[in-house]
Amino acid sequence: MIPRILSNTKNATSTVTSVIETDPKEERALVWRLDLFFLTIGFLGYVFKYLDQTNIVGSSGTLEAVSF
Numbered sequence: 001m002i003p004r005i006l007s008n009t010k011n012a013t014s015t016v017t018s019v020i021e022t023d024p025k026e027e028r029a030l031v032w033r034l035d036l037f038f039l040t041i042g043f044l045g046y047v048f049k050y051l052d053q054t055n056i057v058g059s060s061g062t063l064e065a066v067s068f
Helices: 024-066
Strands: 004-008 017-021
Touching: none
Parallel strands: none
Antiparallel strands: 004 017
16 A cells, blocks of 8 residues: 655645655554564674684684694
8 A cells, every 4th residue: 555645734834744644554564574674684794793703713723733
């Protein structure tokens, strides 16, 4: 469903205010999709950060073994 834009105009000198009416079910679905997207990106970032830290700690012993 396309949201309707309602404008409130009293006379030519008043300001125009617009209100967008949305269906609560559609808004909830959109918020849920956005939450899933951002939580997925955050989770993957956290996992890659953890893997990178463990890789750096694990590689410190190999540098001594190769005698750099």
